[in-house]
Amino acid sequence: MTAPPTTGLAAPERAPGRGRGPRETFKHSKHTLARARHARLLFAPSLLISFFFVYLFIGTTLYISFSNWRIGTSRDLTLQSPWWSTYSKLAEEMRFQADIRNVVVFTVLFLAVAVIAGLVAALLIHHVAVGRGLFRAVFMLPYALSFIVTGVAWRWIFNPNTGVNEILRWFGIENPPGWTTDTSILLALNNPTGAGPLKIELGIPVALIPIVLAAAWQLMGFAMAIYLAGLGSIPEEHLEAAQLDGAGVWKRLRHVVLPQLKPSTITALVLLLHVALKMFDLVVAMSGSGPGFVTDVPGIYIYDYLGSRYDKASAASMVLLVMTLVFVVPYLIRSYRRGGDS
């Protein structure tokens, strides 16, 4: 846990030369300049690869989303008129509306469960007297699995006939939910009549609950690891000072520990968020699109249209990209811009 690579959000060390005596800076400057030029040259290939395969490819996908290209083998790069029509059709489509609802509900619930469970597990494991390494290993173990493995296991656990429903029936619940095959929506906000632009019921699809639990089971250990690193960095003097002031366990947790864990929470939220938004394999293995698209997500939508509608698949992936970058880019800039540069 106390690994060197967790240097983390802390700003990178200052650039060499800065903060030293002027004489030293002068002595090294000519040499340092030559080295920097050389380094930039050596870094260029990776940067070019990144520009080609990340930025240029995203630009290409963006262009395709404005074009008439439908079937992969028959390229058609003429623009639609108006050029944004794929996006407006997407917004009106019942399936895509369901996808956005599902991915938002899934992400919010999953983040809440995984981060809170990870925090509780980290606090317990940080303070446990024996077996810390063993407990940590057990909580982290699911992270080593593929989402497909997790998915098939939880598909079986929530199988309506042989899974947890047997236990619920044993407790006297006559009609347990159909889980991933259940079409009901909890806390529905509206009742779509088909007249307005909104064609879906807004709320929490019951079918997403098993998927949230499976994802949280797999990734809560990740949140836990981040919190354990954060807990290790809280100076012990702070806790001792609070103890001397007479603060009990809960007061210390609320006023000393939790505020110091804020950076860990932000890290855990952003990293798990980008996993949640692009979720694909877990849902494919657990349920696929589900009846009435109750478990469909943009990842599956995009895959389904790869064969027949490049324009729609591209537009949907651009929506997904924007949703992700809105959170990730500010986070990366905040984490890495300070220090070194300039």
Add this chain to the structure above:
Amino acid sequence: MSAPTISTAEPARRRRIRSERRWPRTRGGWAVLVLCTLGSLAMLVPLYVILTTALSGEDGSPGFFLTFPSEANLDSFAEAWELLHGSLLNSLQITIPAAAISCLIGSFNGYLLSKIRFRGANVLFILLLIGMFIPFQAIIIPMFQFLSTIGLQGSLVGLIVVHIIYGIPITTLVFRNYYIVVPDALMEAASLDGCGVFSTYTKVILPLSVPGFVVAGIFQTTNIWNDFLFGLIFTSPEAWPATVTLNNMIGTTTVDYSQLMAGAVLVALPTVLMYLFLGKYFVRGLTAGAVK
């Protein structure tokens, strides 16, 4: 901001030594231990389910997911192996070169970014890192067209190339964070000895990098072995990785859960074993990959 820094290593180690193998002395201490035990047992339930269902060997599936098989046997494993062994070999052939090459590139980049610190390095690093966070759905169409154009679509080599390209940001990140703690004095000494940027890397940095390679290697091996999306889209059936074949074992009408779980065990085994034996490094790699 007070984030995890290297300096945390000391108190944590002290605490561990102090508390090693000592049973709790307070009621609160026992409560923590009991809660940890219960939590761990709960985490293990799905793994128990996978194993017992696989061992039931029944044609089809057992009647209840928690049943321990009355006669455990390996029949389902034999069936699953029959279906999966080709894909497992593919996964191996994809994972090893892709992980190795992306680690090498990442190590060199990490060195440049952390030790030379040229002007603009941080901005370029952020631009590179964004590539790690994009939903890959946003690049699959151009990548599919690109691979088709150069004749690699559907092949193992194509998939390896894709994994290397999109593995560069994460390995660069891991190595950059790893090299930050290497003392600058070493660099200055090498520079005074007349080493250039590249020979400093091969003579000074690379020999120090074994732990970094273990961390990044485990991280990349797990990522690539467990990948599904790229494997599904960029390979033809004979080059399918194991995750894709496992997913195809879910039938359209009925599912043979015993066989499916045996398949799940086979697919999970390599990464789980690696994790059990090198778990310490794995957690390290994880928190390094956690950007932070």
